[in-house]
Amino acid sequence: MTTPPLYDPPPGSILKAADILKQAAQTGVTCPPVRTLLGADDLGTAYEVQRLNVRRSLTDGRRIVGRKIGLTSPAVQKQLGVDQPDFGALLSDMAVPDGGTVPAGRLLQPKVEAEVALVLGADLPFVGPTVADVLRAVDFALPALEIVDSRISGWDISIVDTVCDNASSGLFVLGGTPVPLTAVNLRDVRMTLLRNEEEVSSGSGRDCLGGPLNAAVWLADVLASAGDPLRAGDIVLTGALGPMVVAAPGDRFDAHITGLGSVQVSFAPDTTDTPDTPDEGVQQ
Numbered sequence: 001m002t003t004p005p006l007y008d009p010p011p012g013s014i015l016k017a018a019d020i021l022k023q024a025a026q027t028g029v030t031c032p033p034v035r036t037l038l039g040a041d042d043l044g045t046a047y048e049v050q051r052l053n054v055r056r057s058l059t060d061g062r063r064i065v066g067r068k069i070g071l072t073s074p075a076v077q078k079q080l081g082v083d084q085p086d087f088g089a090l091l092s093d094m095a096v097p098d099g100g101t102v103p104a105g106r107l108l109q110p111k112v113e114a115e116v117a118l119v120l121g122a123d124l125p126f127v128g129p130t131v132a133d134v135l136r137a138v139d140f141a142l143p144a145l146e147i148v149d150s151r152i153s154g155w156d157i158s159i160v161d162t163v164c165d166n167a168s169s170g171l172f173v174l175g176g177t178p179v180p181l182t183a184v185n186l187r188d189v190r191m192t193l194l195r196n197e198e199e200v201s202s203g204s205g206r207d208c209l210g211g212p213l214n215a216a217v218w219l220a221d222v223l224a225s226a227g228d229p230l231r232a233g234d235i236v237l238t239g240a241l242g243p244m245v246v247a248a249p250g251d252r253f254d255a256h257i258t259g260l261g262s263v264q265v266s267f268a269p270d271t272t273d274t275p276d277t278p279d280e281g282v283q284q
Contacts, residue, residue: 013037014045018052021165024151030108033152035160043086046163054089054166066090066235067223068146069215070167071159072208073240082159085209087219088167090235096147096173098263102247104270107149107170110247112265113240114193114201114255116186116212117144117174120236124220125229134216137230140178141186143260145253146237147171148244172237175263184259187211191241194254203242212238 017034024031038045054064071077071085096102102110121139149170152161162168186205193201209215215238223229230236247253249270256262 014048014052017049017164018056021049021151022053022056024108028105028108030153031151033156033158033161034164035158038160038164040158040160041081042160043163046160049164050088050166054091057091061092063092064089065092065095065233066237067219067230068167068169068172068237069219069239070148070162072215072238085215085218085239086159086163086167087222088163088169090169090172090237094169094171096171096265098173098176099265100173101266101268102147102171104249104268104272107147109150109155110170110267111148111244112193112195112247112253113146113148113244114191114242114257114263115144115146115208115240116189116205116238116257116260117142117172118212118216118236118238119178120230120232120234123229123231125224127221127224129217129220129224131213131217134213134220135181137220137232138181138216140180141184141260142178143175143255143257143263144237145173145255145263145265146240147173147247147265172235173263173265174235175261177261179260186213188258189241189260190258192256193242193245195245195247195251197252197254200245201242203240205241207241208239215239 017037020031020034068088068090069085118138118141120137122137124137147170148168150168151165189205191203205211216236220230247267249267252266254264
């Protein structure tokens, strides 16, 4: 992407890292971190791994429908030793209907976070976009749940690991009532996330890079600089408004974002024995 490789990775390391992550996704068995195969801070090479596996995924009618932004919290950036967000691709089969159920075994280590989704009505093809450019391009906003997942055992991730792993993407859920940006100030929205009717996360639009539009401007600039700009119809998940929480079989999550409405998803019960739930971990 816009971050060039810091060094020439060993021959075959990009393919090897991509193969390890792909096998984990296919088998449902988590893998060790892949950062040891690449430069410890080499985001350019990490995005090459991501792009390779995304291209491999575009079969049987699967298509890219947008992007997700991660690491929008300054605290989490500090935790991973970075000063910028990351991003991954959203594929068509990642979408779960509002009120739908995630089948048992669909994901490996799911966690849930609530955020603002933007749906574009126009392309954003130019480098250095302004907030005004993004405002003109956005058709409407929706409340969203992102269900993040990691193919890496125990969420033992660095920035390189999560970028390679499509920014720890899993599934996403969009609310069903579009809201024009003229009707809501995204910096001032408040989010409440319930798990089984108990509040487990909260936050505001300002907790996402100072505002979801700031995150969208960052993403539009990075993708346009890479020659792969955001296009009309794309979904943009702008980043978590509060801490992520672990999802277990049988859980139900309800998120409410002021000015945008609510969105809900459930996880099917699992009839098999499952390992202990991992810690809440890194917010994406």
